[in-house]
Amino acid sequence: xxxxxxxxxxxxxxxxxYNIANATVVIIDIFRATSSICYGLHNGAQAIIxxxxxxxxxxxxxxxxxxxxxxxxxxxxxxxxxxxPFSYTREKIESKTIVLTTTNGTHALNKCKSEAQQIIIxxxxxxxxxxxxxxxxxxxxxxxxxxxxxxxxxxxxxxAGAVVEQLxxxxxxxxxAGTASQDLYDLAKADLYAYTSKTSHSERLKKLGIEEDIKxxxxxxxxxxxxxxxxxxxxxxVW
Amino acid sequence: xxxxxxxxxxxxxxxxxYNIANATVVIIDIFRATSSICYGLHNGAQAIIxxxxxxxxxxxxxxxxxxxxxxxxxxxxxxxxxxxPFSYTREKIESKTIVLTTTNGTHALNKCKSEAQQIIIxxxxxxxxxxxxxxxxxxxxxxxxxxxxxxxxxxxxxxAGAVVEQLxxxxxxxxxAGTASQDLYDLAKADLYAYTSKTSHSERLKKLGIEEDIKxxxxxxxxxxxxxxxxxxxxxxVW
Numbered sequence: 001x002x003x004x005x006x007x008x009x010x011x012x013x014x015x016x017x018y019n020i021a022n023a024t025v026v027i028i029d030i031f032r033a034t035s036s037i038c039y040g041l042h043n044g045a046q047a048i049i050x051x052x053x054x055x056x057x058x059x060x061x062x063x064x065x066x067x068x069x070x071x072x073x074x075x076x077x078x079x080x081x082x083x084x085p086f087s088y089t090r091e092k093i094e095s096k097t098i099v100l101t102t103t104n105g106t107h108a109l110n111k112c113k114s115e116a117q118q119i120i121i122x123x124x125x126x127x128x129x130x131x132x133x134x135x136x137x138x139x140x141x142x143x144x145x146x147x148x149x150x151x152x153x154x155x156x157x158x159x160a161g162a163v164v165e166q167l168x169x170x171x172x173x174x175x176x177a178g179t180a181s182q183d184l185y186d187l188a189k190a191d192l193y194a195y196t197s198k199t200s201h202s203e204r205l206k207k208l209g210i211e212e213d214i215k216x217x218x219x220x221x222x223x224x225x226x227x228x229x230x231x232x233x234x235x236x237x238v239w
Numbered sequence: 240x241x242x243x244x245x246x247x248x249x250x251x252x253x254x255x256x257y258n259i260a261n262a263t264v265v266i267i268d269i270f271r272a273t274s275s276i277c278y279g280l281h282n283g284a285q286a287i288i289x290x291x292x293x294x295x296x297x298x299x300x301x302x303x304x305x306x307x308x309x310x311x312x313x314x315x316x317x318x319x320x321x322x323x324p325f326s327y328t329r330e331k332i333e334s335k336t337i338v339l340t341t342t343n344g345t346h347a348l349n350k351c352k353s354e355a356q357q358i359i360i361x362x363x364x365x366x367x368x369x370x371x372x373x374x375x376x377x378x379x380x381x382x383x384x385x386x387x388x389x390x391x392x393x394x395x396x397x398x399a400g401a402v403v404e405q406l407x408x409x410x411x412x413x414x415x416a417g418t419a420s421q422d423l424y425d426l427a428k429a430d431l432y433a434y435t436s437k438t439s440h441s442e443r444l445k446k447l448g449i450e451e452d453i454k455x456x457x458x459x460x461x462x463x464x465x466x467x468x469x470x471x472x473x474x475x476x477v478w
Contacts, residue, residue, distance in 0.1 A: 010391060014252055017389055150256055152249060152416040176439050177391040183426055184419055200415050 005140045006167045008160045008177035011147035012108045024139045025116040026130060026163065028123070029146035030155040031201050032083045033070070033105025035123040035217040037234060040088035040098060042125065042223035047233040049099045050106040060099040066092075068100040073208045084213050097233075104146035112144060113229060121227035121234060124159060124192075124217065129224040131166035133239060141167065143178075154184070154199040158192065161185025192218045244379045245406045247399045247416035250386035251347045263378045264355040265369060265402065267362070268385035269394040270440050271322045272309070272344025274362040274456040276473060279327035279337060281364070281462035286472040288338045289345040299338040305331075307339040312447045323452050336472075343385035351383060352468060360466035360473060363398060363431075363456065368463040370405035372478060380406065382417075393423070393438040397431065400424025431457045 009018055027034055037048050049065070051057050054076055057069050066080045068087070075082035083102045087093075100106060113119060117139065122130045134141050143163055145156035161181035164174050174182070188195035193215055196202050205214055228237040248257055266273055276287050288304070290296050293315055296308050305319050307326070314321035322341045326332075339345060352358060356378065361369045373380050382402055384395035400420035403413050413421070427434035432454055435441050444453055465476040 010249060011253065013256070014250065014390070017252070148415075151253070151414070152419070154415045154419055157419065175390070176387075176393045179437055180391070180393055180396065180419070180423055184422060187422055187426070198418055 003171055003173045004138060005174070006143065006164055006172040006178055007141070007175045008143045008145065008157070008164065008181050010145050010152045010157065010177060011150045012111045012144065013150040015111050015144065018142050020112055020116040020142050022117055022140055023142045024118045024120060024134060024137060025112050025142045025144050026120055026122040026134070027105065027109050027144050027146065028156045028159050029102070029105030029108065030123060030159050030217055031205060032085060032213055032217055033100070033102040033146065034121045035125055036083045036085045036088045037100070037121050037227050038123045038125040038223060038225060039085045040093050041227050041234070041236045042225040043088060043090040044094035045088070045098055046095055047097045047235050048227065049097065049233050050109050051099060051101045052106060052110045054101055057099050057101045066096050066098045068098055070102045072103060073204055073210070084210060085216050086213070104148060108144050108146040109229070119229040120237065122159060122163065124162070124220050125222050126224065126226055127159070127162055128221050129226050131163055133226055133237070134163070134167060135170045136239070141172070148201055153201055155196050155201060157181045158185045158188050158196070162189070242410055242412045243377060244413070245382065245403055245411040245417055246380070246414045247382045247384065247396070247403065247420050249384050249391045249396065249416055250389045251350045251383065252389040254350050254383065257381055259351055259355045259381050261356055261379055262381045263357045263359060263373060263376060264351050264381045264383050265359055265361040265373070266344065266348050266383050266385065267395045267398050268341070268344030268347065269362060269398050269456055270444060271324060271452055271456055272339070272341040272385065273360045274364055275322045275324045275327045276339070276344075276360050276466050277362045277364040277462060277464060278324045279332050280466050280473070280475045281464040282327060282329040283333035284327070284337055285334055286336045286474050287466065288336065288472050289348050290338060290340045291345060291349045293340055296338050296340045305335050305337045307337055309341045311342060312443055312449070323449060324455050325452070343387060347383055347385040348468070358468040359476065361398060361402065363401070363459050364461050365463065365465055366398070366401055367460045368465050370402055372465055372476070373402070373406060374409045375478070380411070387440055392440055394435050394440060396420045397424050397427050397435070401428070
């Protein structure tokens with residue numbers, strides 16, 4: 001059996017360079033979409049429907065869903081909430097279906113959903129669960145960082161590095177982007193919060209007064225829930 | 240006066256995301272195009288004409304130029320040479336004009352030449368000279384890594400990090416890609432050769448039997464020559 005690959009795609013703009021037909025794609029948007037999705041399913045949400053645009057999100061208005069829309073770090077006017085994990089607590093979302101659109105995370109997901117063999121959602125919240133699942137499946141892996149408006153960002157890269165670190169121990173081979181991500185995670189892991197305080201996105205969130213979200217999203221392994229795309233819906237993976 | 244920016248674009252595929260009309264762009268293709276260009280002008284080449292395709296290169300055949308073409312790490316059949324720095328020694332190229340096409344480096348250059356305010360060529364060979372020049376000019380800077388077929392690579396990123404390190408000391412602000420590059424360079428700089436031995440491109444060159452090129456291209460500050468694009472030609476910058 002040939003060694004499996006773990007590659008890191010730093011932004012959705014580079015996705016066309018990768019062959020994902022035979023890969024499991026892990027979508028990563030640490031601040032904050034994929035963290036909130038993991039937290040929501042952990043807290044009993046029935047499903048989360050990711051959509052690309054605010055208009056698509058609004059189209060679900062009549063279906064008794066919770067509507068969540070974020071653009072440029074803020075809740076879009078008229079929506080129940082955006083992508084702060086504090087909106088995805090059990091009392092707010094248990095047994096509900098949420099329709100979600102965000103600046104980067106759902107954009108990344110929508111760019112690969114027609115081609116990928118399987119799509120799952122990663123965040124520091126479910127790091128070990130994601131790694132264990134990937135290793136158990138033994139498929140090639142693409143770690144797709146949502147970035148910021150198609151540019152590279154550090155926090156998504158750090159999470160990618162954390163996954164690469166674990167997969168390499170199970171004999172996965174990485175590309176240069178994986179090696180760089182792993183080395184950056186190794187630098188940062190002793191104090192992720194201190195390290196990410198120098199990221200551009202962290203600055204952006206601080207200006208918006210949502211610094212607590214950053215700290216919250218950097219917690220490791222608070223859940224074993226793995227959101228998986230099933231048709232149009234993200235649901236909790238059962239395996 | 241507002242602080243100047245130094246941004247890092249990890250691959251030519253991401254170039255459309257950056258505004259380069261008011262920036263000096265530094266093209267980086269460490270293994271080996273931009274190293275060889277710097278070495279060639281250092282060794283007295285009159286000019287180097289970068290072209291995108293092998294066909295364009297061939298069109299210069301009647302002009303008494305040296306023709307250099309590389310694809311996938313190897314000299315293209317029928318050409319004087321490719322992009323090994325050992326082909327750009329004084330006895331081979333002094334006072335000559337070279338027409339050059341390579342897999343990544345000239346591709347990167349051609350993607351930005353119609354828009355950039357100024358284009359210069361960077362490599363470890365002229366690291367300090369490039370940094371001193373950029374700081375003296377005080378313009379915004381985009382460090383454009385040629386990558387490998389539009390994917391991220393480590394060695395170009397390390398050089399970008401070396402430039403970011405110096406520019407930040409002169410109060411330039413960097414983006415996340417700049418911060419990541421600087422941190423990776425900081426990890427690698429004590430022994431660049433050991434660090435780059437884990438890159439994919441290094442593996443590729445070793446397979447081609449041109450490992451000596453790698454060691455050679457990692458020498459720091461052997462020249463103060465800065466190639467600058469002047470019309471269609473790269474010439475030695477005089478400032």
